[in-house]
Amino acid sequence: MVIAKERETEDVFEKKHQTLVSTVTQLAPIDPFSFFAAGAKHYRGKRFYWSDPGQEKVFVGLGIAHEIVAHGDDRFAKVEEERKKLLNMIETETDLAIQGTGPLLFGGFSFDSQAAKTALWRSFPDASFVVPVFLLTVTRQGCWLTVNRLVQAGDHSIQEKWLEKERESLLRNARAVVLSDGSAQSENVRYATTDVEPEAWKRAVAEAVDQIRNGEVDKVALAREIRVHATERIDVVRTLKRLCKQQKESYVFAIERGTDCFLGASPEQLVKRDGNKLHATCLASSIGRGKTAEEDERLGQRLLSDEKFIVEHQFVVDMIKSAMEAECEDVSVPNEPSLFKTAYIQHLYTPVTGTARRGTSLLSMVEKLHPTPALGGYPQDVAVRKIREMEKLDRGWYASPLGWMDRHGNGEFIGAIRSGIVRGNEVSLFVGNGIVADSDPESEYEETKLKPKPMLTALGGKRS
Ligand SMILES: C=C(O[C@@H]1C=C(C(=O)O)C=C[C@H]1O)C(=O)O
Numbered sequence: 001m002v003i004a005k006e007r008e009t010e011d012v013f014e015k016k017h018q019t020l021v022s023t024v025t026q027l028a029p030i031d032p033f034s035f036f037a038a039g040a041k042h043y044r045g046k047r048f049y050w051s052d053p054g055q056e057k058v059f060v061g062l063g064i065a066h067e068i069v070a071h072g073d074d075r076f077a078k079v080e081e082e083r084k085k086l087l088n089m090i091e092t093e094t095d096l097a098i099q100g101t102g103p104l105l106f107g108g109f110s111f112d113s114q115a116a117k118t119a120l121w122r123s124f125p126d127a128s129f130v131v132p133v134f135l136l137t138v139t140r141q142g143c144w145l146t147v148n149r150l151v152q153a154g155d156h157s158i159q160e161k162w163l164e165k166e167r168e169s170l171l172r173n174a175r176a177v178v179l180s181d182g183s184a185q186s187e188n189v190r191y192a193t194t195d196v197e198p199e200a201w202k203r204a205v206a207e208a209v210d211q212i213r214n215g216e217v218d219k220v221a222l223a224r225e226i227r228v229h230a231t232e233r234i235d236v237v238r239t240l241k242r243l244c245k246q247q248k249e250s251y252v253f254a255i256e257r258g259t260d261c262f263l264g265a266s267p268e269q270l271v272k273r274d275g276n277k278l279h280a281t282c283l284a285s286s287i288g289r290g291k292t293a294e295e296d297e298r299l300g301q302r303l304l305s306d307e308k309f310i311v312e313h314q315f316v317v318d319m320i321k322s323a324m325e326a327e328c329e330d331v332s333v334p335n336e337p338s339l340f341k342t343a344y345i346q347h348l349y350t351p352v353t354g355t356a357r358r359g360t361s362l363l364s365m366v367e368k369l370h371p372t373p374a375l376g377g378y379p380q381d382v383a384v385r386k387i388r389e390m391e392k393l394d395r396g397w398y399a400s401p402l403g404w405m406d407r408h409g410n411g412e413f414i415g416a417i418r419s420g421i422v423r424g425n426e427v428s429l430f431v432g433n434g435i436v437a438d439s440d441p442e443s444e445y446e447e448t449k450l451k452p453k454p455m456l457t458a459l460g461g462k463r464s
């Protein structure tokens with residue numbers, strides 16, 4: 001098989017006796033899902049998938065060339081420090097100038113480093129980022145493969161030869177994999193869903209409303225868990241493929257650690273950096289989609305005009321705007337929210353943009369923003385403490401910053417909602433709502449029922 005080797009570059013990072021060598025090659029088009037599937041043999045537990053809305057950038061990572069892990073409250077600073085160490089090791093660099101290629105870091109954080117941890121999230125630390133061995137990058141401009149290798153002084157050639165063989169075999173296998181859209185499988189798999197303690201969740205909402213009315217806190221996002229039991233192992237590749245097809249406005253992601261996989265289709269951008277431009281998104285307040293265009297329009301108008309929905313959204317706008325103003329020049333925010341429609345749900349949406357000041361990094365912005373009042377509450381510290389006290393679950397990486405960073409400081413993070421952790425035949429899905437003074441437990445419960453729909457639909461099969 002011939003691979004179009006149009007351009008090639010080598011970046012060398014030196015770390016005392018170690019060097020991170022990153023080689024980028026342009027390829028003939030390759031299907032990212034097939035590449036992910038081809039990686040199952042040698043890299044299961046060490047794969048990731050990412051695509052942004054409209055598939056502007058699709059990444060598939062296999063293996064670990066370098067890893068950054070951090071625990072505790074200063075995890076953002078620790079990751080930033082380790083990232084800088086990695087950057088300082090650049091010795092020579094010939095840049096292809098194709099954003100999203102080269103030694104990218106991909107990973108994320110847990111929601112709250114101080115929350116009690118359960119076995120469910122045992123493979124996901126407070127912060128974990130990897131530079132993959134193989135990174136497939138697909139954009140509208142083309143398709144690239146980065147091979148990253150960490151070499152000790154002296155053993156260059158052996159690893160290089162092995163990787164070259166491995167690379168060829170991966171590409172061969174990926175091109176041979178023919179993936180169905182999953183319709184055949186959907187005949188066979190059945191799954192049952194269990195709402196975990198819905199009554200306790202409603203009581204927590206009522207309690208949060210009391211505390212908000214007492215002035216202890218302004219807004220708290222409370223989540224609940226839905227457990228799915230399937231009759232066979234959850235097929236991550238098919239689920240991802242269906243999420244991409246069905247949730248075109250969302251970021252689709254999967255990140256494997258050990259035998260577990262965290263995946264989802266989140267519409268919620270947290271912050272993106274491109275050069276010195278920063279983009280953040282306020283997304284909060286939800287209503288369903290109509291069955292007819294008229295009903296859809298009516299629901300949208302209700303979302304735009306109802307006082308409870310406006311207040312719920314405004315907390316997010318105020319906080320994100322002031323966080324951006326603290327770090328940026330020329331912050332721009334529309335006066336009114338607009339509607340953001342996905343397959344099963346519509347939200348109020350306000351984009352915020354700005355120009356980063358010197359010293360503002362993507363990660364410092366992530367740290368400042370997380371959690372926004374959409375996924376945590378307001379004020380931030382009080383809301384996180386309330387969640388710790390009131391929520392009966394381990395959020396793990398749900399509603400947390402997840403994304404990628406390149407060596408130039410560009411990258412993008414989302415709030416990882418509409419997601420779940422897959423463990424064999426089981427998935428734990430998480431759905432949450434922003435609770436405000438005018439929230440009603442029953443209506444909030446109905447709202448949470450909209451949120452697992454993308455994941456449940458993408459699992460395929462039939463509900464029993
Ligand atoms: C917390 C979630 O979603 C968040 C809560 C919303 C709401 O309460 O209206 C809307 C969008 C998200 O910011 C979730 O989907 O789990």
Ligand SMILES: [Mg+2]
Pocket residue numbers: 284285286312433434447
């Ligand atoms: Mg809501």
